[in-house]
Amino acid sequence: MNITIEDLNSVPVEKQKIEIVERKGVGHPDSIADGLAESVSRALSREYLQNFGYILHHNTDECQIVGGQSEPEFGGGVILSPAYILLVGRATAVYEKRRLPIRAIAVRAAHEYLEKNFRNLDADTDIIIDCKIGEGSYDLRSVYDPRKMLANDTSIGVGYAPFTETERLTLQMERYINIDMRNKYKEIGEDVKVMSSRIGNEISITVAMAMVDRYIPDADHYISVKEEVAEQLLDFASRHTDRDVKLQINTADDVEKNVFYLTVTGLSMENGDDGSVGRGNRLNGLITPNRPASMEAPAGKNPVTHVGKLYNITAGRIAQDIVRNYEVEEVYVKMLSQIGRPVVDPLSVGISVVGGKVDSGVEEIVRENLEKIPQIKDDILAGRISVF
Numbered sequence: 442m443n444i445t446i447e448d449l450n451s452v453p454v455e456k457q458k459i460e461i462v463e464r465k466g467v468g469h470p471d472s473i474a475d476g477l478a479e480s481v482s483r484a485l486s487r488e489y490l491q492n493f494g495y496i497l498h499h500n501t502d503e504c505q506i507v508g509g510q511s512e513p514e515f516g517g518g519v520i521l522s523p524a525y526i527l528l529v530g531r532a533t534a535v536y537e538k539r540r541l542p543i544r545a546i547a548v549r550a551a552h553e554y555l556e557k558n559f560r561n562l563d564a565d566t567d568i569i570i571d572c573k574i575g576e577g578s579y580d581l582r583s584v585y586d587p588r589k590m591l592a593n594d595t596s597i598g599v600g601y602a603p604f605t606e607t608e609r610l611t612l613q614m615e616r617y618i619n620i621d622m623r624n625k626y627k628e629i630g631e632d633v634k635v636m637s638s639r640i641g642n643e644i645s646i647t648v649a650m651a652m653v654d655r656y657i658p659d660a661d662h663y664i665s666v667k668e669e670v671a672e673q674l675l676d677f678a679s680r681h682t683d684r685d686v687k688l689q690i691n692t693a694d695d696v697e698k699n700v701f702y703l704t705v706t707g708l709s710m711e712n713g714d715d716g717s718v719g720r721g722n723r724l725n726g727l728i729t730p731n732r733p734a735s736m737e738a739p740a741g742k743n744p745v746t747h748v749g750k751l752y753n754i755t756a757g758r759i760a761q762d763i764v765r766n767y768e769v770e771e772v773y774v775k776m777l778s779q780i781g782r783p784v785v786d787p788l789s790v791g792i793s794v795v796g797g798k799v800d801s802g803v804e805e806i807v808r809e810n811l812e813k814i815p816q817i818k819d820d821i822l823a824g825r826i827s828v829f
Contacts (some may be wrong), residue, residue, distance in 0.1 A: 442787070446799065447793055448793075448798075449795045453771050460731050461730055462636075462729065463635070463636050464505075464727055465728070466619050466632065470508070470708075470714050471710035472721050474717050474718045475718055477528065480811050481501040481528060482742070483498075483550070485550075489536075495586070496743065496744065498577060500531050501529075502741030502749075503741070504717070504741065505529070507524065509522045509524035510713065511568070513704050513712070514703070515659050516654065520566070520567050525811070526570045527573065528548070528551060528570065531576060532578075533576065544574055559708060560707075581764075585745075588724060589783070590745060591826075593780060597735045597752070597777055598737070598778075599753065599773070600758070600761075602757070602764040602772050606681070606684070608729060610678060614674060618633050629670070632649075632704070644687070645686075647690075648688065648689070648690045648722050649690075651702055651708060652702055653703075657703070663701055667690050667694075670690060721829060724750075724828050724829070728787030731771075733773060740828050745818055752776040752829075755810050758813075771796060772785075774791070776789070776791075
């Protein structure tokens with residue numbers, strides 16, 4: 442195995458003057474596309490296991506959301522034209538002379554995902570689900586063997602550790618809004634985005650937060666909720682950083698022009714906002730331009746042989762294990778596969794260390810994590826791993 446370890450002569454992100462971090466919440470159109478693609482892959486995986494004992498070849502990592510049209514207003518508006526969701530990908534439909542209804546499975550999984558995650562969306566009337574999933578090419582299907590686990594792509598996985606304070610705050614704040622605060626304020630929709638910019642020791646946070654019109658009778662109520670939420674988010678931030686924090690919510694609002702971020706469903710896809718798989722968060726849940734990243738979209742890729750998913754997960758785990766075992770400021774891990782080569786035997790693994798020293802024990806950390814790759818599918822199907 443080709444493992445390369447190097448000292449990286451660079452300024453740790455935590456010490457850089459400028460850092461930008463973004464988190465798109467579960468209701469952002471790009472995240473919805475990721476969530477749908479992943480839910481379809483998991484549903485197909487469970488069907489394959491139940492019927493054949495193996496997860497068969499599939500990749501459902503293409504999903505397009507075409508925004509609909511709505512007319513929100515205080516007290517409750519209407520959906521004029523439903524959003525359109527197109528499920529695309531490749532999946533095994535026939536195996537051992539048995540045929541599975543892959544498109545029906547995919548549509549059902551997508552419908553269930555929408556019902557489960559978006560409480561103000563009527564999955565029967567507010568969206569249209571279309572499915573064009575077909576069978577894959579012969580060459581890719583011939584490489585796939587769930588027992589041999591040969592990589593079905595030549596691709597890159599990237600991971601790093603640890604998170605900076607700004608990265609942790611951005612991730613935690615979106616989760617705080619979408620889990621804790623949304624339970625307290627029914628006016629908040631699931632479409633939340635947090636954009637953080639740190640310059641020196643000052644963090645500026647911009648929150649885009651869809652508001653649900655039926656729970657907001659007038660502009661005064663909207664403004665009151667927004668002010669309360671801003672105050673609580675600043676308090677939340679003060680518990681996670683000693684840096685100065687400035688925060689603004691829904692900065693496009695214009696009271697004089699009666700412009701507010703109102704939605705009928707709590708989702709911007711209802712009114713012209715489109716979404717695509719892979720255009721949102723990386724596998725660790727963040728968009729981090731200060732960090733190297735793979736352009737792979739892990740959501741929807743099969744959890745057995747597709748390194749676009751497996752290597753991004755594994756690279757992150759290797760980086761975290763190194764940080765736990767060595768006194769270093771940062772670690773970056775880059776893993777390269779080769780199509781047809783066993784996924785547990787990458788073509789190369791590159792370890793870059795910033796601000797510290799490691800020894801040959803790192804190679805053992807790499808090997809231990811590679812040996813665990815076959816178990817990743819179990820964690821994914823059990824919902825223990827999020828890929829966006």
